[in-house]
Structures are given as structure tokens and as C-alpha cells.
Amino acid sequence: MPADAPTILATSGGYRHGDRTLEFGPLVTHAVDLAGATGTPRVCYVGTAGGDQAYRAAAMHEAARLAGVRLDVLQLFSMPNVEDVAGYVLDHDVVWVDGGSVANLLAVWRVHGLDDVMRRAWESGVVLAGVSAGSICWHRGGVTDSFGPDLRPVTNGLGLLPYDNGVHYDSEASRRPAVHRFVAEGLLGETYCTDDGVGLHYRGTELVGAVSETRGAAAWVVRPDGGHAVEDRLDTTLLPGAR
Template sequence: MAVIPERRLALLGGGFSTDDDGLLDDWVLDQVRAPRPKVCFVPTASGDAPAYVEQFLAAYQARSCDPSVLQLFRRDLDDDDLRTFLLSQDVVYVGGGNTANLLAVWRAHGVDRLLREAFEHGTLLCGISAGANCWAESSHTDSFGPLTHLSDGLGVLSGSVCPHYDSEPGRRSSYQTAVANHALPAGWAVEDGVGALFTDGQLTDTVTRTPQAQLYRVEPDGDNGAKEQALPCRLLVPAHQPTPPA
């Protein structure tokens, strides 16, 4: 009988582009069983910004993995090679930027369908900011300037996602309002520093690189408002430091 691979997705509130300690990047790689994981960075949301690509390569070439970059604004691969390339990856890491533009470009190139296929075959999908938003059915975004809702995500994660829940003015109140009035479905609010792993649609691990950062479940409260539930996060520490007692 064929083994059905786990479908896994990670929402990131940090990583190589924002943090110096590399804890969330190491945590991502720890989720992969391959001795040298293939990790593809997809910087579409930033318009394939060269500096962003350089940051990724500097961070991941220093790790035990085989990093690569998929650039769509100067695409080299035909459809068959693009499919082969994406389905060969152990990790697809999507960068931040503009969520709406990201989804539009992916759909123009068929990358949305290929990432769904990779997900079903066991590739770990992850990302920060727009790269976290894109996986959900809906998201809280500033893609259009003011904070608003976007309802046409890839839907590999049910519900909605809000990044930068603690660090950008207006995020918390705006997301709660959108959930309360059903502009967005119930979902996950990610503070900076947090990583959340979903396996087959269920939350299976929550970690943080800073003691105060949390993941929240935000739902309508049944009284025209919204309620948030803070979920416990395991504190990540550098490999040379002992794990703090629980």
C-alpha cells in the first residue's frame, strides 16, 4: 500500500530576513527528514528583489541544505521543468511583500497549482508575512494600502491568517474587527518571532524565538465581537544552550 505523505505548512513570524539568531530557519530545516534538504526560496511578493535573494542565499548556503531560488519576473524554466523543479523540493519558503501581487503572478504562471501538488506530495510549505498569508483561504493584508481583507488565497490552510499581529499599528484591532463582522473567517494571528506548524490541517507545533511572542486563535465571540486565544509556544534556544525548564 502506498504511503500517503503528511501535508505540512508552517507560518513564520521571522527568519533570515528579520532575525540574526537563525532559530526559526533551523526549526524549519528540522522538520525535514532528508539529510540535505532542498530548499527553494520564492521571492515573488517582493518582485524578486535582488537583496532579498542575497539574504536568503547567505543564510541557507551556510546551512546543511541545498538552497535554490525561483524567480518569476525573469523566468527561465518551461512548464514541464518548472513542475519537476518544484516537486523535487523538500521545502518551499515564500518571502514577504505584497500578497495580492504574489497570488496574481503565481496564477499567471501556474505556480499556484504546482505548489498545491507539491504540498500533496509532502513538500513543506512555509513563509513569512505575505509568504504566510498566501496559504490560507483568506488573509489580513496591506496589499492595497490600508489594512483590509483578501479572500482568494490558495486555501491549503482553512480560515484566515494575520501576520505582524503585535508589531504593526492597527493590525490587532483591524483583524479582530474583520473576524467579528465575518469579512474574514476565524483564523491565526502570528506575532513576530513565532513559528506554527500545521500537519494535515491541524496545528501540531508552536515555537517562538522570544519569550513574549505568541500565536493566537481569533474567532467571532457570538456577540458582534471577536475573541483571541493565546496558544502556548515552545521557546527555541541555540543548539549550544540548554532548554529552559518547562
């Protein structure tokens, strides 16, 4: 059962370390809830940004088992693991995109036509979600370490959302000043940012709310203002199970 409008949950979180393995946090649960799935929810996990590492897919499978979610993996290295990539993606309630290199993700997706597939899925009511690179990718662009330890802007995102994006806003000291600098210089436009554990919920292209699985964490918007950057904190709602 698809969401009743194009939906994106762009996050800097979603995972917790359990006693023995990785577990899904409330942000992943929220993405599934937004899909309105009946029966066992189907989540398509995409690990392109991390190079489709087998150990990561195995950890995600175990997290999904514990959460009562069916998880299928879309791999693009060294070749797509399914014949019909578009049909595979569209046959899920949620697409969850993992972190890593957003620059590499965007390049590989475009080679395989996955940029168009993701737009089709979004328009069809599949909830698009993810963390870090899996957050920036849905926007026009954002701030990335894809090119090295010195943060740089990436400006060729899928552009489903007409904004830019900043992730890990509170946990990496260079992120906030980089966002402010790039916005002030006009390299990025209106930029929505998330502390670790926070997600941005978009309905269509409108931000309808920020949600958090971490107490005290927040979302922010940074806007250009006459050669400067102005930052405002956004109202953030705690999700059930937040810590």
C-alpha cells in the same frame, strides 16, 4: 525525503541580522527539520511577493551558505527562470516564501499555475513555509497592506488551510484591531495570528502547535462570536536557539 504528511510552517519570522549579513533563524531551521531531509537539505526560495529582487536572492544565498543548506531560487519576473516549474518545486525539501505583497503574489502565481503546483508539492510532502505574505498565502486569506497603508482583508488565498491568518500581530499597532474588526464583520473567519518570531505548524489542515524563535512572543486565535471577535492565546514552544 519528504515529510510524512502535508506540512506547513506559517510564520512572522525566520531571519536574523548577523555581524555581516542576513542569517537564518530557528524558524527556517525548524522548517528544514520538519522535512526530515537527509544529506544537504534543499530549499526552494520564492521571492514573488517582493518582485524577485536580485539583492534579496543574494542575501538568501549567503544565509543558506552559512546554515549549510542548498538554496535554489524560483523567479517568475520577467519570466520563469526554469523550464519545468512544477518539477523544480517538487525537487526540494522545503519551499520558503518571502514577504511582500500577498495580493500580487497570489495573482502572479495563478497566472503561472503555481497555485496548483504548490498544492501538489504540499500533498507530496514538500514542507511549505514562509514569512508574512509567505504565511498568509497558504490560508484562505488574512490581513494585508498590499493595497495601501490602510489594512484590508485578502480573501483569495490558496486555501490549503481552512483558516485565515494574521501576521506581525505584536509589532504593527494596526494589525490586531484590524483582525478583530474583520472577524467581527464576517469578512474573515477563524483567524490564527503570529507575533514576530512565531510560526504555526500545521499537519494536514490541523494546527498541531505554535513555535517561537523569540522569547515572550506568542500565537493567537481570533474567532467570531455573535457579531464580536474573541481572542485566545495559544501555547507556544520555544525553539532551540531562541533569543
